[in-house]
Amino acid sequence: MGNLKGITFTTKQVSHSQDRNITEKIKSKGVSKEEKDLLASLKSMLPRDTRIVENDRTILNGKEIDILIPSYSLGIEYDGLYFHSEKDGKGPEYHYNKTLQCRSKGIQLVHIFSDEWEKRRTPVINKLKQITGRLDRVEEISSIEEISISRALTFFEANSINVPTGLDGELCYGAFNDRNRMIACASFRKENCEWYISHFDVRGGSYVEKALSRLVKKFLEDVFTPGVYLKVDNRWENFRDFESEGFVYKKSLKPQYTLTSTYNYRILQEDFDKYYKDRIVHQSTEELLKINGYYKVWDCGYTLMEFKKRGS
DSSP, X not given: OOOSGGGOOOOOXXXXXXXXXXXXXXXXXXXXXHHHHHHHHHHHHSOTTOOOEEEEEEEETTEEEEEEEGGGTEEEEEEOTTTTSGGGTOOTTHHHHHHHHHHHTTOEEEEEEHHHHHHSHHHHHHHHHHHHTOOSEEEOOOEEEEEOHHHHHHHHHHHXXXXXXXXXXXXXXXXXXXXXXXXXXXXXXXXXTEEEEEEEEESTTEEETTHHHHHHHHHHHHSOOSEEEEEEETTTOOGGGGGGGTOEEEEEEOOOEEEESSSSOOBOHHHHHXXXXXXXXXXXXXXXXXXXXXXXXXXXXXXXXXXXXXXX
16 A cells, blocks of 8 residues: 555666566566465465466456466466566556456456565565455554654554655554554655545554554544545555445546566656656656666556545
8 A cells, every 4th residue: 555665776777788688587487486486375375275276367368367266256466577567568557457357357356566576575475364364363453643753664664565765744643452562554644735544554464453444533533634535556455445444435546657677676757757867857758768778567556535534
C-alpha cells in the first residue's frame, strides 16, 4: 500500500553494451531461480494437499498465469523487470488489463516485481500469508496513539514491501497490543486540503482485526476533517476487502510507472528527474530516458476508497 519508494535505489547509468549483455543473460534463464524459490515458499506455507498449477493457460484463454492456486481463487505473477517493462513491449495497460481479466473470472491476480522478491522477500512472504489466510498469529489491539515519524519508519522498514524514504509533514499512528508492542501502523498525508492514508501495514505474519479502520477512527478523532482517502494497490489488494472496514469505492485510478535500466531494481520518475535536473533544461524527459537506457515498468493502477467520519 502506498507508493513505491521502498524500491528506490541509487540512480545509475547503463551503456548499450551493458544492456545487450543483461538482455542475453535474462533471456537465457528461462524460469529463474527466484521464481522457483517463490513457488517453493508457497508450497511450504500452504497445506500439503493444495493444488498449485504452474503456467496455467486455461483461465485467460491462452494467456499465461505463472502460478494458479484454484482453491484460493488466487493467481500469482512473478514479473521480472526486463520482460515486464516497455523494453519487452509491456505498455501502460498490460498488467492492469490482465488483473481485470482475472478478476472477471473470480481470480485475484497478485503481481510480484522481481526486485520486491529479491530485496524484500520476508515482507512479500508475509503478504502472501495474509492473502491466503496462513498467518502465524492473531494480535489484539489494546491501545492506539500518535507516534513519531522515526518510529513509524522503523516499523515500515521491518514490515512493509515498499518502504517510504520519508514521511515529512505526515501524521503517524500506531496500534499496540497489551505488551505495548506495535502491531499496526498508518501514516496520513494532506494533499490539496484532503487527507490520504499514505502507508499502512501490520506486524509481519500477524492478523489484526479491523486494524486500519481503528487507526483511521483514532486519526479522525484528533484531526478536523470529514474523512480520509485510501489508494488501494491493485497489484496486491482486492479493493472489496476494504469495504468490510467501512471504506467506500470512489473511482479507479490509472496505472503508474517506475523506471528500470539494469532490470535489477526500479526508481521513481522524480528521482530520475533530480539526478538529471541539469540536463532536463536542454532535453525532454523521454529523450533522457532513451539516451540513458531507462524503460518504464507499469503497475496495475489503484482504486480510490473513502472512509467518512460518522455523521459527515
